[in-house]
Amino acid sequence: MHFGFSAAELTLRDQVRDFVRREVRPLEQRIEEEGVIPEHLLRRMRELGLFGLSIPAAYGGLELPLVAEILVLEEIATTNLCLRTRITTNSGIGAMGLVYEGSEELKRAYLPKLARGEAIASLALTEPNAGSDAAAIQTRAVDDGDAYVLNGQKIWVSNGPHASYYTILAKTNPAAGNRGMTAFFVERQTPGLDLGPVDRLMGLRGAATCELRLHDCRVPKRNVIGEVNKGFRVAMRALDKGRLGMAAGGLGAAGRLQESCREYAAAQAGKRAGNGAGFGVRGRRGRLAELLAANETEIYALRLLLYTTAARMGRGERCSTEASMAKFFGTEVVNRVADRAVDFFGILGLQADGAAASLVERMYRDTRIMRIYDGSAEIQRLIVARALLAG
Numbered sequence: 001m002h003f004g005f006s007a008a009e010l011t012l013r014d015q016v017r018d019f020v021r022r023e024v025r026p027l028e029q030r031i032e033e034e035g036v037i038p039e040h041l042l043r044r045m046r047e048l049g050l051f052g053l054s055i056p057a058a059y060g061g062l063e064l065p066l067v068a069e070i071l072v073l074e075e076i077a078t079t080n081l082c083l084r085t086r087i088t089t090n091s092g093i094g095a096m097g098l099v100y101e102g103s104e105e106l107k108r109a110y111l112p113k114l115a116r117g118e119a120i121a122s123l124a125l126t127e128p129n130a131g132s133d134a135a136a137i138q139t140r141a142v143d144d145g146d147a148y149v150l151n152g153q154k155i156w157v158s159n160g161p162h163a164s165y166y167t168i169l170a171k172t173n174p175a176a177g178n179r180g181m182t183a184f185f186v187e188r189q190t191p192g193l194d195l196g197p198v199d200r201l202m203g204l205r206g207a208a209t210c211e212l213r214l215h216d217c218r219v220p221k222r223n224v225i226g227e228v229n230k231g232f233r234v235a236m237r238a239l240d241k242g243r244l245g246m247a248a249g250g251l252g253a254a255g256r257l258q259e260s261c262r263e264y265a266a267a268q269a270g271k272r273a274g275n276g277a278g279f280g281v282r283g284r285r286g287r288l289a290e291l292l293a294a295n296e297t298e299i300y301a302l303r304l305l306l307y308t309t310a311a312r313m314g315r316g317e318r319c320s321t322e323a324s325m326a327k328f329f330g331t332e333v334v335n336r337v338a339d340r341a342v343d344f345f346g347i348l349g350l351q352a353d354g355a356a357a358s359l360v361e362r363m364y365r366d367t368r369i370m371r372i373y374d375g376s377a378e379i380q381r382l383i384v385a386r387a388l389l390a391g
Helices: 009-033 040-045 064-078 082-094 096-101 104-116 172-179 231-274 283-314 320-350 355-366 378-390
Strands: 119-122 140-144 148-159 166-170 180-185 194-198 209-220
Touching: 009 040, 009 064, 009 104, 009 194, 040 082, 064 082, 064 283, 082 096, 082 104, 082 119, 082 166, 082 231, 096 104, 096 180, 096 231, 140 166, 140 194, 148 166, 148 180, 166 231, 172 180, 172 209, 180 194, 180 209, 180 231, 180 378, 231 320, 231 355, 283 320, 320 355, 320 378
Parallel strands: 119 166
Antiparallel strands: 140 148, 148 209, 166 180, 194 209
């Protein structure tokens, strides 16, 4: 596949690959156990510009073409997936609404800090009674002079405990459904905004989520992103791009699991060769060969779908349907690869300690949520089906 990457983009990819392999991978298990990304790794991520991949150069970001951004995110996702979450929640769904439709005043006030990684942004959309159906949100925003007063509750806010700013969706015209939603860029220290405790999840332990509560939270009208009652469009544009970032996460993680399986197979074949036997195609060895082949085929297909869609979206083509395809296919591929990796390693794949085993066990847990957030696999299939039936 040739997508015309520049020398600078390939250099960045190589720098990120080196950073992941030399500096992050030795600390993967520590991050898992402590649930925290070490500060010196965050500092290196800032130095590499990883918090500003999508942010325009005018505001201090790298402003990478989308397909080059996917190239970098694939590398990041070959290690503990909480790093990809920290990056993409910030420069992706947390900030892209501002990039796409924010006023110049808002962009100059906030984007440089986000690009440098000095502050983190997040998207607060999901509610107790509104998950994949965003139009069902109940958070209200009432016009009150020079501000809107927000009341409501958001849950599972990715990077919530780490964020300084939140893109919050609220109903300004409840009777209008998704045509009555407005997006606000809200500072964490705003009176009336409170965070709940960190959620305890089975995976992604270095990427915290939490509840966000709004009680008579006054947000200046200048902090409206785009137009009043057009917030659904703001969120969907950000999520279209975010779904490609999720697929890139699936691709990188699947590639790392496949790498681990291949290394294990090679080691086992070496032991058998010493006894006069090769890897073979029969019995247990034949089953392992089948698993490797299935993984490689699906990873190849995902790479084609993802990079082709990213290249098209980067040229300005409308690719919402293809983004949904990439999201559900990418997250299901990585879950199938993770499941096969457990089969591949046997009981070792369920151990929470030991080098290769802990990788499989951790990624088996970490990748499961990818089929749910940023729009569940079921919802993505509905989006694709509706587009097909609409002709």
